Amino acid sequence: MRRTVFDAEHRAFRAAMRAFIEAEVVPSFGKWYDNGLVPREFYYRLGELGILGMEVPVEYGGSGLDSLRYRAVLTEEIARAAVSFGGARAHVSRCLPLITDLATAEQRQRWLPGFVTGETMFALAVAEPGTGTEPSDMRTTAPLSLDGTEYLLNGSKTFVVGGVHADRVIVVARTAAPNSEDPTYGLSLLVVDAAAPGYRVGRALDTLGRKVSGTAELTFTDVRVPVTDRLGDAHRGDAHLAAQLPRERLTIAVGAHAQAGAAVRFAHRFTAERTAFTHSVAGFQNTKFELAACRAEVDALEAVVDRALAAHDRGDLTPADAASAKMFCTESAGRVIDRCLQLHGGVGYLADSPIARLYADHRIDRILGGTSEVLRTTIAADMGL
Known part of the structure; x- marks a missing residue:
């Protein structure tokens, strides 16, 4: 179509x-x-x-x-x-x-x-070692100075994609204590200059996939951040991040569809060129059925993604819509990529093969931007459950 x-x-x-x-x-x-x-x-x-x-x-x-x-x-x-x-x-x-x-x-x-x-590359630092992204557990602090001109940033962040090369990092830090009515209160977004004294890039993380993403750990020791470098309202950083979730989840869904489509293309080409028992692997009934089933799933992914893209551009993509698209696309793509890797046989297990890179790169998508389990609660709540 x-x-x-x-x-x-x-x-x-x-x-x-x-x-x-x-x-x-x-x-x-x-x-x-x-x-x-x-x-x-x-x-x-x-x-x-x-x-x-x-x-x-x-x-x-x-x-x-x-x-x-x-x-x-x-x-x-x-x-x-x-x-x-x-x-x-x-x-x-x-x-x-x-x-x-x-x-x-x-x-x-x-x-x-x-x-x-590209002269100023940005990264976003949210997760912390041992606590992840849970707002109430964040220990990176940045109290405001008495004269109200700067924040004093101390703490550490992990899983910072692009952190190795970043020139500016949007850091989620606690600038006030949480209150009993809103445990997310007190977090602010500080745009930190990587050249500031006390800013340090730690080890580059060896991730399963996305090997070239420059994912790193960062530490901050008495880093002075001008109040003019706070992004958005003070103490409302978590709400600012939450407002971006629909777009972020749509972006992840788009990537999942793209990876699934690429996996089918790789498997189709590989099985057409590969022989087994003197026959093209693509000629076996099982191969045809597997590729046909994967193609059908990619078609469904395409329909979901295209509908969500249109909704975003109209301005009516809801949080539940985005959660549904992200969950469906990432879980479906995981199945498709796995089946396409299987069709590659042992070649698909080589780390430098395209299908293996897709397999490893895609796995994080069921975690980033809200795990599949969290997304189910969002969708269920929208259903009144």
Whole structure:
């Protein structure tokens, strides 16, 4: 079926991104993968191409797009090649919406031009060692100075995607004690300069997948953060993060669909070229049935994602809609990718094979942005249960 969510401009953008990825990313990705990091210069190249600034307002050097459809096209092309743009995903998908929605005019002027060019890479630091993202358990503190001009940041964060290369990090820190009525009260979003004294990048984390994402641990020792670098309202950081969940979950759903579609493409090509017992593996009935079943699941994923993208662009994507899309897409994609890896046989178990990278990269999607278990509670609550 022809997809109606994309038009001629999206198709032209797809062709350009596919050519860029095939010419400039695929040839180098093996080396990046072995090093566990994309080179810092790659982000400048993304800036040159306008990829980092697609949703940034024109007055700050961006394209001013108010739709996620171009971002969805790019996500599909990245998955198609089984590569990654490293920390750029967190830079754009997690940090930009916070800046766009919460930053003052002065903050936007300071941060967004560098955001667009790749000169100022952003990351988001929420989770803490031993406590995760639970608001009431966060121990990173940042009391306000007596003169009200700066916060004194102390603590540590983990699982910071893009943390290795980040120039600015949006840190969730406790700036006031929680109250009995709202345990999430007291958390603020501080945009911390990585060059500030007391800021330290710890070890780069060796994750199961997304090997080039530059995921790191960060520590803060008496880091002075100007009050002018607080993002949004004081003590309402958790609410600010929660407001971004529908978009974040939609983005993850888009990626899951893209990865599942790529997995079917890889399995189709591999089984057509592979022989067993003097016959093409694709010619066996089991292979045909498996690929057909996976294709049907990808078709269903596409329908869910396209409907959610349209709802987002209309401004009526609800939290429950996004939770449902994310849960369905990530769990379905997990099944599809696993079945496609099975069709690769032993080759699919090699860490540097495209299908193995998809398998490992996708697994975190059932955890990020709310686990499948948490999403079920959100959907159930929307049903009045």
